């Protein structure tokens with residue numbers, strides 16, 4: 556498993572390092588982290604932004620890689636002092652490595668210039684052997700320092716990955732709903748902020764709320780209510796909606812955020828989900844009595860232009876209320 560990871564990392568590294576050399580990107584951990592992520596092709600939005608920047612500017616300036624690093628590799632807001640120290644140590648180590656490599660590449664450049672001067676001379680035959688030895692030494696040194704630098708970049712990559720998983724674990728703890736283990740509102744909002752960046756009227760939000768949950772709880776008890784809340788989460792999750800994030804935002808209300816889905820498609824999907832829920836026959840396991848049919852009301856809205864996250868949430872809530880007022884077991888959208 557670890558070997559596989561290493562193999563994959565090396566393959567990505569083989570793409571990342573030439574990319575940095577080609578675009579003249581200094582090998583700092585920020586630049587390296589971003590180029591590594593770009594070469595891994597696992598973050599389409601980062602690749603889209605980088606491609607556009609390279610097309611426009613012919614490269615990626617340092618201030619931008621720092622931004623991209625925090626947006627796509629490690630989120631700045633999740634840093635604590637320990638993480639900060641680790642990153643600073645990484646920057647220092649790789650700056651040292653990059654300086655060493657730069658100086659040996661400069662030396663190689665000198666060697667090449669001098670060799671060319673000798674070979675341009677009339678008596679070059681006499682010096683060919685000397686020049687070759689000189690060249691051999693110069694290139695050997697450059698190769699060694701490049702290999703050393705590649706190794707140090709590999710270490711940086713592992714450190715970055717370790718930091719990423721640490722931060723991911725921290726984030727998940729504060730962003731998970733303890734009852735269902737789906738995201739909570741905080742987790743949902745993080746995705747809304749992130750996905751909003753590249754959205755083009757195709758970030759859709761659904762609020763899916765169990766109808767008359769209070770009545771169900773009155774009739775079958777609170778435990779039945781809890782099972783139903785969990786069951787609804789499972790049903791939505793099992794629908795396997797691509798590019799989506801599921802969160803329980805309160806009581807019997809779930810939010811399904813879907814990226815790259817326009818309003819008409821989102822309302823179609825909401826209708827399918829609503830129908831799927833209404834077809835369930837649910838028996839309460841303690842009494843084996845069939846519960847009232849599970850129906851849900853769904854509010855659907857799609858982010859318009861540069862609308863804020865809170866406005867999208869508020870609008871979706873209004874549509875949900877509208878679906879409730881219109882009799883429940885239906886969807887409502889803009």
Ligand SMILES: Nc1nc2c(ncn2[C@@H]2O[C@H](COP(=O)(O)OP(=O)(O)OP(=O)(O)O)[C@@H](O)[C@H]2O)c(=O)[nH]1
Nearest residue numbers: 765766767768769770772777778780781806807879
């Ligand atoms: N078991 C359980 N019940 C909860 C939880 N959170 C909220 N509830 C209950 O869920 C019910 C939610 O009711 P509401 O959404 O206000 O109203 P409703 O009866 O579903 O009516 P409509 O939404 O208008 O169809 C309340 O009785 C809450 O006490 C929870 O975590 N577990």
